[in-house]
């Protein structure tokens with residue numbers, strides 16, 4: 001099988017491409033490199049360009065007529081940037097995705113997997129959600145994902161393409177073979193801040209300690225990026241065996257920020273100091289997913305622990321400069 005991966009030179013897309021390769025699926029990468037890295041496409045069929053560029057999409061399908069499906073990871077993903085530049089974010093994530101699907105339809109592509117996000121959910125009182133939970137996107141970024149899902153549902157209802165949205169929870173870690181990882185040296189999520197505190201010998205700040213969670217800190221569902229990637233392989237292989245169009249990808253276990261810090265300190269030799277501070281604007285208590293649907297439809301389950309995600313993130317942080325300069 002051959003698949004086109006938009007955003008395949010980014011963090012998740014490049015890991016999906018590696019998981020495809022390891023499973024005998026040939027990836028073709030399309031990426032504008034707006035945040036992606038050329039190094040992550042090395043050794044793979046690679047087209048540098050925009051998902052909205054119809055001529056380029058036509059060329060890709062002419063040169064690879066055996067592409068059977070698309071994994072659409074390309075997007076801008078920084079929540080504060082989406083608040084500062086909503087027009088740019090709707091254009092990049094919604095308008096260009098619409099153009100992209102039009103180009104796919106013209107080229108006879110009948111299957112697409114869309115990278116959606118758990119950030120579109122309204123969390124329930126017990127912090128768990130599943131695919132039928134209510135939606136309440138809290139940022140322009142999250143809303144672009146919700147709008148895309150609605151747009152894709154309308155398109156696949158009457159057009160000859162099926163679109164499966166995979167709603168990712170909180171990816172951590174890197175390819176266990178260290179081919180790819182996060183491009184950023186200083187990721188802004190909790191684990192990124194812990195690594196920064198650890199490298200610099202400064203305290204790690206728990207932002208928000210009065211959420212109604214078991215220890216007051218925010219709760220997330222940290223899924224190893226390799227597990228996320230293998231779920232795409234499972235979805236590509238089982239696409240025809242179910243009709244659902246949304247599946248959550250998480251571990252099914254909530255981890256609070258304090259618990260993540262404890263896990264971090266068990267992995268490293270020199271523990272980080274943990275201090276408390278108030279929530280940042282826009283912070284939410286968080287959520288984790290129930291995983292029955294992914295397990296049943298994809299016959300997939302996450303295999304990596306949070307500790308392994310932390311270990312792989314640390315290992316990637318160490319070798320990242322060798323790979324990305």
Ligand SMILES: NC(=O)c1ccc[n+]([C@@H]2O[C@H](COP(=O)([O-])OP(=O)(O)OC[C@H]3O[C@@H](n4cnc5c(N)ncnc54)[C@H](O)[C@@H]3O)[C@@H](O)[C@H]2O)c1
Pocket residue numbers: 006007008009010011012013030031032033034035036037049050051052072073074075076077092096115116117118168169170171183
């Ligand atoms: N990282 C997360 O925590 C997370 C969580 C949920 C969902 N997602 C979704 O997963 C997908 C991948 O995210 P990521 O973390 O790998 O981000 P990333 O920035 O590493 O990857 C996105 C890739 O898309 C490319 N791109 C962006 N716009 C493009 C365009 N118009 N044409 C061609 N290429 C374009 C970028 O260059 C980059 O390589 C995104 O759709 C994101 O919304 C990410």
